[in-house]
Amino acid sequence: MFDRRLFTNFDWTLLGVVLLITAFGVINIYSASSSYRDIGTPYYLKQLYWIVAGLGLCLTVCSLDYHMLEDFAYWLYGGVLILLVLVLVAGKTTMGATRWISLGFFNMQPSEPMKIVIIMTFARFFSRYPVFKGLTLKELVQPLLLLGIPAVLIMKQPDLGTAILVSLIAGTMLLFVGVRWSALGTIFAAAVPTVVIAWRFLLHDYQKKRIYNFLNPDLDPLGSGYHIIQSKIAVGSGATFGKGFMQGTQSQLRFLPEQHTDFAFSVFSEEWGFVGCLLMLTLYLFLILWGLGIAKRCNDRFGSLLAVGVTAMLFWHIAINMGMVIGLMPVVGVPLPFFSYGGTSMVTSMVGVGILLNISMRRFMF
Amino acid sequence: MKPLNNILPEDDGGGRRIIGLSLGACVMFFLLLSRLWYLQVISAEDLIDQSENNRLRFVPVAAPRGAILDRNGKVLVSNTPSFSVAVIPQDVKNKEQLIDNLAHYLNLDRTEIETKWNKGQGRAKYYPLVVASGITRDQMEFLEENRLALSGVNIEMKPIRAYTNGSLASHLLGYLGEASEDELNSERYRDYNAGDYVGKSGIERAWESYLHGTDGGRQIEVDARGRFLRTVAETGSSVGNTVMLTIDLEMQKAAEKALGDQAGAAVAMDVNTGEILAFVSSPDFDPANFTGRMPPEVWKKYLEDERHPLENKALKGMYPPGSTFKIITAIAGLEEGLIDEHTTIQCTGSYKFGNATFRCWDHKGHGEVNLKKSIRESCDVYYYKLAERLGVDRIAKYAKLFGLGAPLGIGLENEKGGVIPTQEWKLKRFGKKWYSGETLPVGIGQGYVLTTPVQLASMIATVANEGTIFRPHLVRRVVDSDGKVLQDFAPQVLGKTGLKPATYRFVKEGLLAVVNEAHGTGGSARLWEVKVAGKTGSSQVVKLRDSKGAVPYRFRDHALFVSFAPFEKPEIAVAVIVEHGEHGGSAAAPVAGKILRSYFEGKGVIKKPVPKAAPTEEEGGEGVAEPDDAAPATTKPAPATTKPAPATTKPAPATTKPAPATTKPAPAAGSAPGSDKRGRDVR
Structure with missing residues (x-):
């Protein structure tokens, strides 16, 4: 298995871009948390530990041939599904939501691995599924069930952000496989009543409130609406060149909520301005296009699907987080990959990159 | 490697769609960038202004x-x-x-x-x-x-x-x-x-x-x-x-009043649920002093008081259980088949073991003693001999079966576990092997044995309900501001002792006799309306040698009493410890009696409007024997002040209320110098 070609073909560009983004992330977390009361290890250091741990996982994932995943995909899917059910039955409740499950020695949040597992499951499903001229409505039933079950379970926790993400990732993969226009049209027509039902029965009050607040932030200037207003002020006041490192008044005076996690980019925008944002956006766009390039260059269908899925996962995180920070999207707790503080997100994103590296360096293996 | 059919078919259109997705991503990034341009370049001036004048x-x-x-x-x-x-x-x-x-x-x-x-x-x-x-x-x-x-x-x-x-x-x-x-x-x-x-x-x-x-x-x-x-x-x-x-305000008040200004602790527990009904540690403090600024002199007073008002004695006070522990020794003896209800021994007032003499608290001796008498009159020699035959590890086995030696998980921080010694424990703790001579005091709850008042209450409750250890708990339920019940605490069974019913029957008969029969040591806990059972104890603070004159307060023995009632169908268990109260029968038993009384008054079993002094007077005037039980108990381990005969010399203090009675022992001890040579006698 371990062939020299693997090393010569190693995708240093991809890893380099990712490391560059994480470096900016750590510097930014340093600034964002500098006004915090210190509790134990500072956040930027903890983030460094997570990066190291994430890299370890990333390299482990890329050292094993990704074709193995094809055999495991359904098993993993079943396992995580069981965990999702367990969370609802016996999970730990914090801040009104039950997302964690205790596995004795550590706690885990099974909705997070579901993001990766749904990618593998869809890749496995479509890798041996001949599609001509796109999927018909009938052919969509099975994959939509595969997606629907975990999505509903996650929404029940309730964790709207992750449920939407999992759906967007799967949806993007479906578009890649190809869906007939007739099927798309029918789905769109059916989506309207579904949204009405979801609004009435599945969404929690706080989630509805967030959407209301998004539509009209002045409704709740203390709660999530306040976050959007303050974040917009932070981003805008950064102007072209920013206020400078550690000089953001909005963040240093703590007007921003969760400024080291979900609103990390808002701190960055304030301190580095439009120029800094342009750089970050370029890096992220490069990452996405590179990921799609890996999918295109890959010779087998499973690998291609996998690469598209992982890239979609990163893309939607980036789009939703940035959209939220600059007031284009409602406040849903979605972190910015490689940039926001947080171990869970770092691990998931790094595993994703591991898969991309894996596919990239094995593209000449046939 | 996978089969070749995995390879992307030429006509799939995958490549075309990758380009589509890439375009989609570019559009989204362009949108983000436009928005950033709008905020950071076009609206910058306005938003900079807002950030500088953020007057929210x-x-x-x-x-x-x-x-x-x-x-x-x-x-x-x-x-x-x-x-x-x-x-x-x-x-x-x-x-x-x-x-x-x-x-x-x-x-x-x-x-x-x-x-x-x-x-x-x-x-x-x-x-x-x-x-x-x-x-x-x-x-x-x-x-x-x-x-x-x-x-x-x-x-x-x-x-x-x-x-x-x-x-x-x-x-x-x-x-x-x-x-x-x-x-x-x-x-x-x-x-x-x-x-x-x-x-x-x-x-x-x-x-x-x-x-x-x-x-x-x-x-x-x-x-x-x-x-x-x-x-x-x-x-x-x-x-x-x-x-x-789970606390009952009226019982709590009654318990605190009963303990009065004596230092100590009292715990009352529901025998069938483990709910704590009263939880007293004395002396207490005023929590209002801690809100705001506490005057330094108040703080100093709390810290310097030798009776430690800030310490929660019911939870963290570790005391040798003294003779209350004989319940455990007796149960161990019965279960191990070493004794039955008829087994008798001779008590001559002391027991020679090796070259040491272990004294019974009654230096004249109890004569022929069976199980019931040994509990009723708290004969030490009976338990020295039994302990010797059991060995320390077998005693520890039964003590632990009753939840002693480890925290019970009452739900407050820093709950203490006490000590139940074993051979292994001593080796670990002191690096020395166990001497068989050390087993004898363990049999009467001395030596290394330490228990907390909460554990003693739980222990006697387990005896009362014949084998179920309930987790003692203090919170009944938690209700939010809308009245919705967030948590409701059902009784939680920590364990079952699984002993023979006869074991409990014989021990409980002894406990009933302690309170209700002539020569019983716990007569002052008696209630006329309800049958009370219990066990007295006093535990040594220091070994006294030939003490002459009044014993200084801090060296006096602790007085203990554990009890339950009603005898036939137990509902409540009470454990009382009076620090330096000297005698369980005189200092602790009356406190337990009053707590039990308030419980049954609350239930309407005992009528409330009884004049204050009535119960004790009634007791005193009742039989000849009863006050005698209290009398010997109030006095120091002086041979002269023990059972029936000498009791007649001290009828007056016995018939008075318990509080003054506790002041008596010191002079009594003074009048009987040279009482306990080895300081082993404990009741």
Whole structure:
């Protein structure tokens, strides 16, 4: 298995871009948390530990041939599904939501691995599924069930952000496989009543409130609406060149909520301005296009699907987080990959990159 | 490698769609970039202005803490408003001058304000920082009048604790204090701010997360000098949850009154559920002293008192159980088949083991002693001999079966576990092997044995219900402000002893005799309406050798009594310890009797309006034998003051109320010098 070609073909560009983004992330977390009361290890250091741990996982994932995943995909899917059910039955409740499950020695949040597992499951499903001229409505039933079950379970926790993400990732993969226009049209027509039902029965009050607040932030200037207003002020006041490192008044005076996690980019925008944002956006766009390039260059269908899925996962995180920070999207707790503080997100994103590296360096293996 | 059919078919159109997805991504990034352009370039001027003049301030509205109620919903702790002074560092123009002014207006020490100010460093600058709390209404009005000189100062109203019953159950309820630096830095108090009050002990600490409400806040706009302009928005605070205890206020009062000013502890427990009905540690303290600034002399008084008023003796006091432990030794003997109810031994007043002599508390000896008599009259020799045959490890096995030697998990911090020695324990603890001579005192609850009052209550409750150990608990339920029950505590069984029913029957008959028969040592716990069973004990604090004259307070023996009632169908168990009370029968048993009485009065089994002195007088006037039981018990281990015959020499103290009776022993001991050579005699 371990062939020299693997090393010569190693995708240093991809890893380099990712490391560059994480470096900016750590510097930014340093600034964002500098006004915090210190509790134990500072956040930027903890983030460094997570990066190291994430890299370890990333390299482990890329050292094993990704074709193995094809055999495991359904098993993993079943396992995580069981965990999702367990969370609802016996999970730990914090801040009104039950997302964690205790596995004795550590706690885990099974909705997070579901993001990766749904990618593998869809890749496995479509890798041996001949599609001509796109999927018909009938052919969509099975994959939509595969997606629907975990999505509903996650929404029940309730964790709207992750449920939407999992759906967007799967949806993007479906578009890649190809869906007939007739099927798309029918789905769109059916989506309207579904949204009405979801609004009435599945969404929690706080989630509805967030959407209301998004539509009209002045409704709740203390709660999530306040976050959007303050974040917009932070981003805008950064102007072209920013206020400078550690000089953001909005963040240093703590007007921003969760400024080291979900609103990390808002701190960055304030301190580095439009120029800094342009750089970050370029890096992220490069990452996405590179990921799609890996999918295109890959010779087998499973690998291609996998690469598209992982890239979609990163893309939607980036789009939703940035959209939220600059007031284009409602406040849903979605972190910015490689940039926001947080171990869970770092691990998931790094595993994703591991898969991309894996596919990239094995593209000449046939 | 996978089969080749995995390879992408030429006509799939995958490549075309990759380009489509790439275009989609580019469009999205272009949208993001446009928005950033709009915010950071086009609207920059306006938003920079907004950020520089961010005049929104957050004023927290403190949530009232949840109330603590007794089992019937009577209020034990609630809230009352209090005023405090806060500064918003962002709006303060001249810090030094402001501190001077505040110190002047509030008549406070300058450094005290400064310390609090510095404690809040590192927090958001627009967030109010409490620098003085508990100010009077006059001071508040004075500050309001001088607002102009006090730019950046806010006066906040916040609710503080009101202790409806003063110092009642103070150890159990606990007190509040400002969160310390360490606490603020710990994970548990993440969401707390400097100046917040948190539970420091007792229920207040253990149930902090439930009692603590969710603070609300007002978003206000201020002018350039930090003065209030308008309220932009407001979120209400929500009151903390109500914690309903298992404690019965009336019993708690009765128990505290019964213990009086003696140091010690009393625990009353429901035999069939493990609910604690009364939980007393004496002397107590006034929790209100801890809210706001405690005068240093009060603090000093608490710390220097040799009777340790701040210590929760019921939970953390570890005492040798003395003769109450004979219950365990007797059970071990019966279960191991070493004795039965007929087995007798000869008690000559002492027992020679090797070259040591172990004395019975009655130096004249008890003569022929069977199990029932050994419990009733608390014969030490019987238990020396039994312990010798059992060995320490077998005694420990049964003690542990009854939950001794480890914390029971009552739900308060720092619960102590006590000590039940074994051979292995001694080797680990001292690195020395066990000597068989050390087993004998263990049989009578001396030596290394240590128990807490809570454990003793649980132990006697397990004897009463014949084998079920319930987890002793203090909280019945937690209710939120809407009256919704958040947690309801059902009885929790920690274990079953699984012993023969006959074992319990024989031991309980002995316990009944202790209180109700002639020569029983616990006659002063007797109730006429209900059959009480129990066991006295006194445990050595120090080994006394040939003590002459009055024994100093701190060297006197501890008095213990464990009991349950009614005998036929037990409902309640009570354990009492009176520190340096000397004799279980005279000092602890009457306290237990009064607690039991208040329980049955509450249930309507005993009529309430009985004149205060009546029970004791009635008891004294009843038979000849009963007061005698109390009499020997009140006196020092002097041979002259023991059983029936000498009792006639001391009828007077015995017939009086227990309180004066406890003052008697010292002179009695003085009159009988040279009582216990080895200091082993304990009852």
